[in-house]
Amino acid sequence: MTDISQSAAVPGTAPQRPAATLSARLARWLPRLVMAPSFLVVLIGVYLFIAWTLWISLSSSAMLPRYDFVGLEQYVRLWNTPRWHTAVINLFLFTGLFLGVTIALGLLMAILLDQNIRAEGVLRTVYLYPMALSFIVTGTAWKWVLNPELGVEKVVQSWGWDTFAFDWITRPETAIYCVVIAAVWQSTGFAMAIFLAGLRGIDSSIIKAAQIEGASLPRIYASIIVPLLRPAFLSVIVLLSYISIKSFDLVLALTNAGPGGSTEMPSTFMFAYTFQRNQMGVGAASAIMMLMTVAAIIIPYLYSELREDTHGH
């Protein structure tokens, strides 16, 4: 449509076309090359190792790994082990209580903190610091606090309440609740932080509109704000479930799975059978059971989060 376009057709001035140089081709692959080592170690460290563990769980491995195939024998043995039953029951009991109390308390703390509190920064710091501690430290501290001879029980008794008894940690039927207490103490700040972030993200004009309609504050929270926190609830539930399934250090430090194996959890079971009881196959089978539980919770969660993410862009 313009005069210039013809110049390309004039013989002799045919355009020269530089070939893609080696360095240009290298540049195209560079990003992938840079990521390759990381991807490779994750591929091996996560996925290959999972497959490896799966194989061991299907073999007759005991003290040393043996690469044969015995089908689901180890899983049958696992599910015939009373200790594993205790572990599974404890896991459900623990997860239920831990989630319930942590979410309720975390939400309460977040709502209270969201009321234009003066020393909010300081209080938040206080509520959250346990998250910076190792579970081993938490376990050690709470073991001392819950010590019936010298700890809280004794303090309350010394205040004059002679019959006060708080010896849960020494009794098999109640020791698991001590693990819940310590875990709640450590993780509530985390739930609070996520709820608080959710609360801060809510458009304050919604609250004003509801106030003008004449709704009371508790009512506004119950019927408007808490439903708006759905995504925060989802995150908290998923992440706390994950913490509870893998919780290992806390149980070990607090009760060492005792007394009498009463606070056994799948994580401690796996460790004991793999490294101490020379039943590698059973240990691997229990690890695979844990992995499947986590995957059942996490994969749908990640899927939904990632999908929303791609929609957002």
Place this chain on the structure above:
Amino acid sequence: MATKSLARQQMLGRLFIYSALLLLALYYLMPLWVMVTTSLKPLDEIYSGSFIGLPQAITFEAWSKAWSGACIGTECTGLRPYFVNSIMMVVPAVLLSTGLGALNGYVLTKWRFKGANLVFGMMLFGCFLPYQAVILPMAQVLGRLGLSGSIPGLVLVHTVYGICFTSLFFRNYFITIPDELTKAAQIDGAGFFRIFLSIMLPAALPIIVVSCIWQFTQVWNDFLFGVSFTSGSDTPITVALNNIVNVTTGRKQYNVDMASAMIAAIPTLLVYVVAGRYFVRGLTAGAVKG
């Protein structure tokens, strides 16, 4: 009258809120208080029944014993060598995983390639991996690499699984930096690494801090890998602490236990107090949009 009672009601409400918050704060501080006071008391005072009160006579004996005299197994070296072990493990692991995570996040957001989403998804799942599912093969591989039972072995392990988190951090951060910035730099003639070093990294300072703090806390506080892959004098501090606390012979030295726990806790607590804002960001990163 009506306004007066309303004001009263509001004041009562505030009173309730503040007392609830204060009570909760006391509950959260109580274990720390008990740990600190117990560690400063002589053992006799502890056994005579002072649990919650201030020490009558402050003594740092338990601290010095925990640091350099307490027995772990047959070795009575205190926590000092294990503290050093943990430092030797944490520093390279944090630097390696943060560096690699930054590169990965950069590639995943600014040099998207086919399958990048899948790669990211696979790394993301690594954040939620129950490590029990990999410790057996990892122990085997570390053995074959000649790294079993050693600090470099733990550095490797923490780097591998740390990459998942750090890549997530940097990916989610770099995605907020407009692509036009890298395009402009490309037209300016900057290559892959030049853009990374001159444009992306300087802009990523906050997330570098988040990543370092997160990795530092994770690696320092780890117990499972430490107890699974190391033993004896090569263990990190968390394992040593657990060993001290679980000594069953003789009269239980609660003050030394608490001093030991404090020594193990101080580095991460310090980081938390100094840079709490960044710590919380790392904490909630897993919850805010993968």
Place this chain on the structure above:
Amino acid sequence: MATLDINRVRKAYGNLEVLKEVNISVGDGEFLVLLGPSGCGKSTLLNIIAGLEDITGGEVLIGNRVVNDLPPKDRDIAMVFQSYALYPTMTVRQNIEFGMKIRGIPAEERAKATNAAAEMLQMTGLLDRKPSQLSGGQRQRVAMGRAIVRHPDLFLFDEPLSNLDAKLRVDMRTEIKRLHQRLGTTIVYVTHDQIEAMTLATKVAVMKGGVVQHFGPPQEVYDRPANTYVARFVGSPAMNIIPGRLLASDGVPTVAFDTPQGEAVVRGVPLSAETAHRFAGRDVLVGIRPEHFGLDPCGTVPVGVDVVEPTGPDTLIVFAAGGTEVVARLEPFDAQVGRQERFSVKAEKVVLFDPATETRLD
């Protein structure tokens, strides 16, 4: 010499074809505007010219050199982005010098070039600030300064004014025009704003759905749009497209359309004898720009005034014709809603379109 030739360029993401056989050629020193709504492929085309996106088919030539496989840095181009893309951690000076630094230009020369550019764009006082300390207009200047110092063969602008407020936009538009006149460098400029296209371009390519609808000088695009899409996209208020018919002619092409007040007849519309013969007695779309109506008691278009919109310099009259709403731009007069008027039409400016293909009839 920096001509730009885009030959049969195609771009597809998987099965999604965003550019279909695009052909555009401009000479040295021209100002090419790629105009179209969002998603029309104009930014993709710009990115392909810059080398920021791969090409699926065809060739891009800058200065008679095929650049398909050249990375952006070797194409001798500079680009100004919609978000300005200033490096946030660098000062204005460092932003401008970054490209030169990479190319290994000595510090002294860099400083000279930067100062010259800063003077030209009146931002000497801003050189030591960070981008976050600048206003939108100032950032725009810095982005332009960064492009200027490179002395490129080709300037690329990607919607550079769309983040500015209305007043600033007009000022910066003038600035860009002045810059082009002073430097004489070939420019490719992407926008969705037809006024920017009209005021700046020496050549406009109107795009839609990955296809160039019309490529030509702005006045041609305005006067003789290639199809109804271009006719409606360029000009504000848009060209009226009125369903009508071509009358069996006596040598003078004549069109007619209906208004509620009667039949409007326009004699002497530009049309070749051959087309006039082919379409005689058939339906056509009659394209009339608002300003080509005139108030005329002897006019051939009977009109009932529906809406009156005085804008100051002129008055817009909305009326019905051919079953659609038609806008006329007239000199201000005492217009009354509901009153009947008669308008004349500048017949030589009328454009006819084929109702089936919606393309222009010549």
